Amino acid sequence: MIAVAAEAPLLDARGLSKTFGIVEVLKDIDLSVRAGEVHAIIGENGAGKSTLMKILAGNHLPTRGEIRMDGQPVAFASPVDAEARGIVLVHQEILLAPDLSVAQNIYLGRELGRGLTVNDRAMNEGAAKAIADLGADIDPKTVVSRLSIAQRQLVQIARVLLVPHRIVIFDEPTASLTPHETEALLKVIKQIRAKGVGILYISHRLPEVKEIADRVTVLRDGRLVASHAAAELQPADMARLMVGRDVAKLYPDRHAARARETVLDVEALDVPGYAQNASFRLCKGEILGFAGLIGAGRTELMEGLVGLRPAHGTVRLNGSPAHFSDVHGSLKAGVAYLSEDRKGKGLLLTKDLRVNLTLASLGKFTSGLQIDRAKEAQALDQAIKDFDIRTGTKTILAGQLSGGNQQKLLLAKMMLLDPQVVIIDEPTRGIDIGNKEQIYKFIAALAEEGRSIIVVSSEMPELIGICDRILVMRSGRIVGEVTGEHMNENEIVGLATGVTAGEAA
């Protein structure tokens, strides 16, 4: 566990920098990994963690800087090169073929053969052993689609570890796991470490970093801001280093919400399979947060509310009953939902900004039969100004905008409908700090105008920073509400996980 100081690191990176276009996403990062240690890389979304890992795993070439292994400079043109050197990456997303068995997935692309046929028996035995090595018990013949998320995660790890490896990179492996499953996974990682493997562990869940890491490196806005032995840092220190600025400055000043009339009243809403018996009220000019772990049913609850999923229950808008069977209905009633999946569900990436901006509100731009393109162009100019969308030319495609500008465009698109209730799902996912700050300002301004806002987010600091109240969901149910001085991470984590604050820390 304690690294021998004299021992040369397995991997030593110096001055790594990466530029995409004109945006410098990584600058002068030094990083080393020794055998038998867990080196955690922490930072907010957009800090550059993923880019750094992709460089080390051979997905990207660094713009500057060098990587040495065993003292020799190396360059990885592809993940295959990195694997040949013993560096393997466990992806955050589950990349398995759901219709194949566990063993077939583990050996996918490197099947064991026997003459012309595959050797299923050998592969099943190998897979069983690989899984047993991780301290788990899964029948290798089970079809993957029947496994839980945590089990799939383990199969994915087993698949990766089949490659002879010296360094394993885990990219936010616990993002979709329950606390219990996380505990089990951390045990697995400790076992891997005990075999003398070097581990890079990316996360922004600080308590688990504190538990597992030997060293911690903090990235912020693409720069390395600190690198310490884990023993020297408490989670609170890590948080301060990650955010790095006066947190109060990142979030806009909010006037305390006065008691105002209820705009949206949801009673016992069921979204079959995802959310049960959800009841809440939203007031005029209020920002209401929805916190919870990934998979708690927050997104699905909102999708059910606006008619994107089947849902039953009572919804009252301004006192009169409302039921939305599709988004057309909810938009017409003045309830807009901005999806967390901007690229997949929010914008047409291959179309230009004008088409995207007016897509949901074309009725306002149609005179007679014809779309008024001059009016559309005018609206685009206005949106670019109002929402500070940074774009070189207006004929750029939506897919060419940065994440932050895409989010601003999506916000502008929905605001053309002048909605009374705005539901924003993960408003700042994949967005850099500067744009984040602006988006928080926009959200606060919308509330100030008298609109009612729901923010669904997995970033607790952001919810605490901008919301008036926060509802916490767990396993499809709203399990509590935090307001005022109770709006802190401990209270929220406690409710979200069902474990009391003392145990979780």
Place this chain on the structure above:
Amino acid sequence: MSVAATDTPKAPKTSRDWDMAAIAPFIALALLLLLGYFANPNFISVANLLNVITRSAFIAIIALGATYVISSGGLDLSVGSMVAFVASLMILFMNSGTIGDPMLMLIAAMILATVLGAACGLANGLITTVGRIEPFIATLGTMGIFRGLTTWLSQGGAITLRDREMQALYRPVYFGTLAGIPIPIVIIFVTAAIAAFVLYRTRYGRHLIAVGSNEDVARYSGISVNRVRTIAYVVQGLCVAVAVILYVPRLGSTSATTGILWELQAITAVVVGGTALRGGVGRIWGTVCGAFILEIVGNIMILSNFVSEYLIGAIQGAIIIIAMLVQRLLMRR
């Protein structure tokens, strides 16, 4: 990057509006005309060109509908059989003599064809959207149904328009001219102009492209995906009806083999015209150009002695593959 970020009252035109995929079919058409001229100087005569374009009318008009279906992310394999089915019913109706006055009868028959075409399209649309069956399978099924019903109606033989007076009255719709231009050519351009207006200038057209481009984004933007897709199939049916109204006076007869492989030609015209098969891009004038290219290739083969004219089907099959390869190459850049 241009420096056009300053406020200009009109959206600036950039070179991107003229990308290669859009102009490639027109370049191909120009090259073909040149090739035709060298193969046989008679080819470039006005009479021959008007003749060739007239003969492309059926495929061109059907392909306009196919442009809608394909832009929306769908596919319609049933159009050839639909032509045979609608045309057969139209002739049977005219033969039935239910309306005495020939002119009224003709108008009623045209209305019937239009309604039938729309109904066939609606059936295709509802099966794929409400029935949630892959368009390939759904229209493969209706293709068999329409073809089978035609064979049954004709009892394996031909269905022929019998009334002489009616034939004489109806004949000019295909063979007549308007200001010296054959009527089928006028109809191609009028239909294309309407199709272009609806696709490029109206709310429905924008919705159609959005649905074909990304169904989820359309749904999350409050667009009824099923309604948009279903209407695209109805538009296809209406285009088939227009083609039928032009087709019946030409031969005055249908059989079980009427319109065979027309779906292949229509889809080829659409793809050659630069519309992406995966949806989200629709090029109306490209489609018209694609239909001309198909017919001109056939005409050149007949006028020249390089290749046997019996190979037309094979050449057309090759053209669709070449067009896809060119599209892919242009896309990668």
